[in-house]
Amino acid sequence: MIRLKFIPVLTLALLAVEIGYAQDTTAIKKPTVVAKLKPYNQVITAKAITKTGLFSVHQIDDRYYFEIPDELLSREFLFTTRLSKVPTGSPRYGGDLMNAIIVSFEKASGDKLYVRAITNAAQSDSINVLSKAVRNSTINPIIMVLELKSRGLDGKSSVVDMTDFYLKDNLISGFHPAAKKQLGTGAAAADRSALLSMNAFPGNIEIRSMKTYALGAAPRPAANDGDGGPADASPAVSGNAGVTFEISNSVMVLAKDAMQLQAYDPRMGFKSDSYSIFTDKQQKVDERRFIIKNRLEVKPEDLKRYQAGELVEPKVPLVYYIDPATPKQYRKYMIAGINSWNEAFKGAGFKNAIIGKEWPENDKSMDLEDGRLRVIRYMPAFSPFVDNNQVTDPRTGEIIQTYIGWSHSQVKTLHDWYMVQAGAVDAGARSMQFSDELMGALIQAEITRTVGFTLGLTENLRSSTAVPLEKLRDKNWLASNAFNNSIMDYNHYNYVAQPADQVSRKGLIPRIGDYDKWAIKWAYTYTGAKDFEADKKIRLAWIANNAKVGNNLIFGSQAATTSPNEITNPAAQWEDLSNNPVKAASLGIENLKVVMANLVKWTTTGDNTYYNTSDLYLTLVSQYSFLMRIAYTQIGGVNEDIKSIEQVGDVYTPVAKNIQKEAIAFLRDEVFNTPQWLFEPSVLNKFRKPAKKEEVTRMQDNALLYLFGTNRLFRMNAATMRFGKEKVYTVDEMLTDVIAGLFGEIKTHQLVDGNKRYLQKSAVAFMLKSLAEGDVIPDPTKDVQLAGTDVPVVLRSQLSALMTQCKAAIPSYSDPVMVAHLKYISDKIDHALNPKN
Incomplete structure (x- = not known):
C-alpha cells in the first residue's frame, strides 16, 4: 500500500466554457409585463x-x-x-x-x-x-x-x-x-x-x-x-x-494592460495555454501556445540599472501569507521555503522578488478569503496532502489567483518517508518524534516545491538523471549541490547515500538546484522585446545554447495520463535518482535493510502498541515497490530527448541493452529471489495476522504483471522493428533472462521456497495470458495488440522449453510439494499449448 495520498486538485486554471450549458436556476423568465425601473x-x-x-x-x-x-x-x-x-x-x-x-x-x-x-x-x-x-x-x-x-x-x-x-x-x-x-x-x-x-x-x-x-x-x-x-x-x-x-x-x-504573452517550449517545464490564430497568408490555422506564469515587472525608473545587470526589486513582488492557523513552530520554515526562490530570481535580475510573511492577525483590513492574496492554508485534515491551484488569465497566461493547501497530516507523511529513506544515514530520523529543526527542514523543502508550481513550473522528472551516481555519496559535493538537481523533480530524499558516506542532512533533503534557477531565469527575465515573436526568438535561442541533452539544465516529463507503471521514457519518473537508476535502486535496498532491521526499535518508543510499526512497514514496502518499478520500467524503454530542428541527433533512442539486462538482474536478486528480510517474522508477527496476501508478494506480482503485460511486450517488439535487434533488448532475450532467474533452482535441482513457487506459477499465468491475447485475429482498429506480432511466437517457444525443463526435473526431486509443483506448471503449459492433450 503506497502511503502517499493526495486530494485531487480540481483543475480550474480557467474552467473553459464548453459548448452546451445547463439551464441556469437564476436566469430570469420573460415577464409578461415589462416593469419600469424604480428611482x-x-x-x-x-x-x-x-x-x-x-x-x-x-x-x-x-x-x-x-x-x-x-x-x-x-x-x-x-x-x-x-x-x-x-x-x-x-x-x-x-x-x-x-x-x-x-x-x-x-x-x-x-x-x-x-x-x-x-x-x-x-x-x-x-x-x-x-x-x-x-x-x-x-x-x-x-x-x-x-x-x-x-x-x-x-x-x-x-x-x-x-x-x-x-x-x-x-x-x-x-x-x-x-x-x-x-x-x-x-x-x-x-x-x-x-x-x-x-x-x-x-x-x-x-x-x-x-x-x-x-x-x-x-x-x-x-x-x-x-x-x-x-x-x-x-x-x-x-x-x-x-x-x-x-x-x-x-x-x-482583469487588467486592461494585459501581460505580454511568452512562448511555450516543450524543453522547458512550464504549464501552458493556447488559442488559435487566423491570418490571411497562412495555409493552416496556427496555435499560439504560451506559458503560464506570474506578472513580474521592472519599475520604469529601474530599467536602465536592470539592463546594466544590477539586481532590482520588482514593481510588485510576489507575497505569500502563512495561515494564522499554522502551528507556530512551523511558520518560519514555510516562510524560508517561500523565500528560497529568491536565489533563483536573482538569475532573472530581481532581488526580493518573492516574500513569505506571517499573517497580520490584528489587521482588520486583511481577509483570508480575499482573492488577491496568496495564502498557504493549513487544513485540519486526516488525509495527507499538499495541493495548489491557480486561476489564470486566458488571454496571457498570467496567474491572477494562487492558493496552497497544506494538510496537518502531511507532517506525518514527511516523517515516515524520511525515516524510511534516510533513517539509515541520519540518526535524527530514528524515532517517531522528530526535532522541530528536522521536521522544519522537511516542511521547508515541501513548501519550496509547492511554491514552484505556483510560479508556473511543472514537475521536471528528468533532472535527477543529470547527477552522476557517485556524487550522491560525496558529502563534499552535496554540501553545495542539490542531490536531484531540481526541487521540481519528484524525489523524496537521497536514498543512495550509505551510512559510511557520512553525508550531512543537507545532502539528504531536496532543495533548489541548477535547473530551477535556469527555468526561473528563462521565464522571468525581461528581454525588452516588444512583441510575442521577437521575445520568442530570444528565449528559444537561450534554450538552444543552454539546455542540451546530458547537462544539468535538461527537462523531461511524462504525459499526465501515463500510469507510473507503464511509462515509456524511464528517465522521467518519480523517485529515480542519478544517471544509473538501477544501481541507485540497489543502494536504496541496502538502506531499507538497515531500517527494517531496526523498525521495531525505532517505532515503539513510548508506545504500547505496534500501530506505528505497521504504518512504517507499509511505507517501507512502498519504497521497495518504487525501487522495483524503477527497474522494470527500463525494460522496453525509449529515451525521449525533445529537440528543435537545429539540434543534432534523434529525439527517440532505445534504453541501452546492458542497462535493461542490469535491470532484470536487479529484479532477479532483489524481487524474484525471496526477499526474506521483508518477511522477517519477528517484525510481521507484531502487527500482521497471516490471513491474506503479504504486501511484498503483491508487489512481486505487480512486477511480473507489468513485465509480461501486453503493453510492454508490444513496445519491445515495436522497438526491435524500429531500431534493430542489435540495439535493443528483445522479447526473446528478456524472457530467457527472466525465466533463468525465476527457475534457476530447477536446473540445479534445488528446493524452491513457497514464496518463489508462487511467483513461478504467477509468471506462467501472465505469460499464458499474453499468449492468449496474441492468438487471436488482429484487430486493425487497435494500436496496441500482440496479435500478428512475433511476441506470441516467442512466448510459445519459451513456454514450451520451460515445460520440457520442468518435466525433465521431476525425477530429481523427492519432496512431494516440489514434484506436484513442477507437474502443475508443466501440465498447465501443456494444456494451454496443446489443448487436445
Missing part, C-alpha cells in the same frame, strides 16, 4: 450599508446589490468560488477552488444585463481581412440575464440585485459540475442558505455566504494512493439533512 433612492434607500471599491455594493436588510459602472460593462471579470468552511468528512477543504469563469456584462434591451462567458477560442489581428470572418463566425455565449432594478444617480451605472444570484445554483457563483459530483451535492436549499457579507476592494469584490445542499450520490472519497481505501470518512448526515458549507466568492476585474 435610485427607492431601491438604494437610506437603510443601505454601502461599501465602495471596484464598484459599490449595497446591503439593505438581507438583500445585496451591485452597482456596476457603465465603464466596466465592456471589461472582463473573473468570478471564482472557493470553500471557506466545510462539514466534517468533506473530501474538499477550506480554501479549495470550486469554480472559476471569466464573464463580461453588457446592456440588453428591456432594462436587462447580459452575462456573457468569455471563451477566447480564436484570435486574428485587425490588419488581416480574415479578422472579419473570425468576428463574424464566433460569438461568446450568453449564460445569464440579470434584471436591472435601477440606474445610478448619475445615470452611468446599473443596479442589480445579486442576492438570488449567490444563493441559488448557477454556472458562475455555484460549484463546477465536477466539484458537485465529487462532493455528492444536489440542489441548494434557499431556506437554509444566507449571504453573510460583501466587501469591496479596489480591484475585487468578496462575497461570503452559507449554503446548504441536498445530498445526491454519496460524496466521492478523496484521491488516494491506489489502495482502494477511502481518504476521510463520509459525512455523518442523511440525505434529508443535507450538508452546509461556508463559501467565498470573488469578483475580480
Whole structure:
C-alpha cells in the first residue's frame, strides 16, 4: 500500500466554457409585463450599508446589490468560488477552488444585463481581412440575464440585485459540475442558505455566504494512493439533512494592460495555454501556445540599472501569507521555503522578488478569503496532502489567483518517508518524534516545491538523471549541490547515500538546484522585446545554447495520463535518482535493510502498541515497490530527448541493452529471489495476522504483471522493428533472462521456497495470458495488440522449453510439494499449448 495520498486538485486554471450549458436556476423568465425601473433612492434607500471599491455594493436588510459602472460593462471579470468552511468528512477543504469563469456584462434591451462567458477560442489581428470572418463566425455565449432594478444617480451605472444570484445554483457563483459530483451535492436549499457579507476592494469584490445542499450520490472519497481505501470518512448526515458549507466568492476585474504573452517550449517545464490564430497568408490555422506564469515587472525608473545587470526589486513582488492557523513552530520554515526562490530570481535580475510573511492577525483590513492574496492554508485534515491551484488569465497566461493547501497530516507523511529513506544515514530520523529543526527542514523543502508550481513550473522528472551516481555519496559535493538537481523533480530524499558516506542532512533533503534557477531565469527575465515573436526568438535561442541533452539544465516529463507503471521514457519518473537508476535502486535496498532491521526499535518508543510499526512497514514496502518499478520500467524503454530542428541527433533512442539486462538482474536478486528480510517474522508477527496476501508478494506480482503485460511486450517488439535487434533488448532475450532467474533452482535441482513457487506459477499465468491475447485475429482498429506480432511466437517457444525443463526435473526431486509443483506448471503449459492433450 503506497502511503502517499493526495486530494485531487480540481483543475480550474480557467474552467473553459464548453459548448452546451445547463439551464441556469437564476436566469430570469420573460415577464409578461415589462416593469419600469424604480428611482435610485427607492431601491438604494437610506437603510443601505454601502461599501465602495471596484464598484459599490449595497446591503439593505438581507438583500445585496451591485452597482456596476457603465465603464466596466465592456471589461472582463473573473468570478471564482472557493470553500471557506466545510462539514466534517468533506473530501474538499477550506480554501479549495470550486469554480472559476471569466464573464463580461453588457446592456440588453428591456432594462436587462447580459452575462456573457468569455471563451477566447480564436484570435486574428485587425490588419488581416480574415479578422472579419473570425468576428463574424464566433460569438461568446450568453449564460445569464440579470434584471436591472435601477440606474445610478448619475445615470452611468446599473443596479442589480445579486442576492438570488449567490444563493441559488448557477454556472458562475455555484460549484463546477465536477466539484458537485465529487462532493455528492444536489440542489441548494434557499431556506437554509444566507449571504453573510460583501466587501469591496479596489480591484475585487468578496462575497461570503452559507449554503446548504441536498445530498445526491454519496460524496466521492478523496484521491488516494491506489489502495482502494477511502481518504476521510463520509459525512455523518442523511440525505434529508443535507450538508452546509461556508463559501467565498470573488469578483475580480482583469487588467486592461494585459501581460505580454511568452512562448511555450516543450524543453522547458512550464504549464501552458493556447488559442488559435487566423491570418490571411497562412495555409493552416496556427496555435499560439504560451506559458503560464506570474506578472513580474521592472519599475520604469529601474530599467536602465536592470539592463546594466544590477539586481532590482520588482514593481510588485510576489507575497505569500502563512495561515494564522499554522502551528507556530512551523511558520518560519514555510516562510524560508517561500523565500528560497529568491536565489533563483536573482538569475532573472530581481532581488526580493518573492516574500513569505506571517499573517497580520490584528489587521482588520486583511481577509483570508480575499482573492488577491496568496495564502498557504493549513487544513485540519486526516488525509495527507499538499495541493495548489491557480486561476489564470486566458488571454496571457498570467496567474491572477494562487492558493496552497497544506494538510496537518502531511507532517506525518514527511516523517515516515524520511525515516524510511534516510533513517539509515541520519540518526535524527530514528524515532517517531522528530526535532522541530528536522521536521522544519522537511516542511521547508515541501513548501519550496509547492511554491514552484505556483510560479508556473511543472514537475521536471528528468533532472535527477543529470547527477552522476557517485556524487550522491560525496558529502563534499552535496554540501553545495542539490542531490536531484531540481526541487521540481519528484524525489523524496537521497536514498543512495550509505551510512559510511557520512553525508550531512543537507545532502539528504531536496532543495533548489541548477535547473530551477535556469527555468526561473528563462521565464522571468525581461528581454525588452516588444512583441510575442521577437521575445520568442530570444528565449528559444537561450534554450538552444543552454539546455542540451546530458547537462544539468535538461527537462523531461511524462504525459499526465501515463500510469507510473507503464511509462515509456524511464528517465522521467518519480523517485529515480542519478544517471544509473538501477544501481541507485540497489543502494536504496541496502538502506531499507538497515531500517527494517531496526523498525521495531525505532517505532515503539513510548508506545504500547505496534500501530506505528505497521504504518512504517507499509511505507517501507512502498519504497521497495518504487525501487522495483524503477527497474522494470527500463525494460522496453525509449529515451525521449525533445529537440528543435537545429539540434543534432534523434529525439527517440532505445534504453541501452546492458542497462535493461542490469535491470532484470536487479529484479532477479532483489524481487524474484525471496526477499526474506521483508518477511522477517519477528517484525510481521507484531502487527500482521497471516490471513491474506503479504504486501511484498503483491508487489512481486505487480512486477511480473507489468513485465509480461501486453503493453510492454508490444513496445519491445515495436522497438526491435524500429531500431534493430542489435540495439535493443528483445522479447526473446528478456524472457530467457527472466525465466533463468525465476527457475534457476530447477536446473540445479534445488528446493524452491513457497514464496518463489508462487511467483513461478504467477509468471506462467501472465505469460499464458499474453499468449492468449496474441492468438487471436488482429484487430486493425487497435494500436496496441500482440496479435500478428512475433511476441506470441516467442512466448510459445519459451513456454514450451520451460515445460520440457520442468518435466525433465521431476525425477530429481523427492519432496512431494516440489514434484506436484513442477507437474502443475508443466501440465498447465501443456494444456494451454496443446489443448487436445
